[in-house]
Amino acid sequence: MELIRLKVNSQYRPCVDEAPYFSWVITSDEKNVMQTSYHITVKNMDEVMWDSGMVESDKSIFVEYSRKPLQSLSDYNWTVEVTVNNGEKAAASSSFETGFMKKEWTAEWVKSPFPMKKVKPGTGGQNPAEYFRKEFDARDGVKRARVYATCHGAYQLSVNGIRPDDREFAPEFTVYSKYLCYQTYDVTPFLREGGNVIGMLVGDGWYDSANFKPRSRKFKAEHSVLFQIKIDYEDGTSEMVVSDDAVKVSESPVFRSVCR
The missing domain is CATH 2.60.120.260 (Galactose-binding domain-like)
Known part of the structure; x- marks a missing residue:
């Protein structure tokens, strides 16, 4: 099992100017595999901007960022770990950056x-x-x-x-x-x-x-x-x-x- 198509605001590694939302796709050789929980972390270098904790949900699209305000013109890395109904886990990482906020x-x-x-x-x-x-x-x-x-x-x-x-x-x-x-x-x-x-x-x-x-x-x-x-x-x-x-x-x- 692995996670693919990691996107932010429906794009791969985009530049965003608002609070992002995340999505991913599970691929597996097994049948009837369903997500039971996810865990997302967002970091700016070594600073953790958001740690969602383990969330019991099958949601894998439009998962909204909901923590510290993001800084403009900055790089962020994010990781999602998923658990599925057979107990198997998989994780993957990607990145995004922020553009200008209006005042800048x-x-x-x-x-x-x-x-x-x-x-x-x-x-x-x-x-x-x-x-x-x-x-x-x-x-x-x-x-x-x-x-x-x-x-x-x-x-x-x-x-x-x-x-x-x-x-x-x-x-x-x-x-x-x-x-x-x-x-x-x-x-x-x-x-x-x-x-x-x-x-x-x-x-x-x-x-x-x-x-x-x-x-x-x-x-x-x-x-x-x-x-x-x-x-x-x-x-x-x-x-x-x-x-x-x-x-x-x-x-x-x-x-x-x-x-x-």
């Missing part, structure tokens, strides 16, 4: 200076995509670097010209007048000592698509970006790079950008 966002929204067109559904006349770019320095001995980013529109992110993943429609579709998702990227391998550049290519996406506009909008349509880079060094220090008035905005070769 110090970045500023940077808005495009280029006016947006009033477009109609159909082809032609859509707004071009724009480049948002900021230069920054990093010291030698980078241990870890994370980018936390979002935009009004849809974006592709790069650091020193390298994309950390292949997503095309971040920050995805939401009710923009109420909330906006942000994404977390591991850019540790891309940083170099000295000068670095973060870039975001931003288009309309669903945010300003004539084909998806709600009849009444309470949000502004200009392309804009928000990002923070947290750089941790081997010597234990860290620094933050944020979007601000040092971000440069320019037109891009992508002269039409719309979701149809």
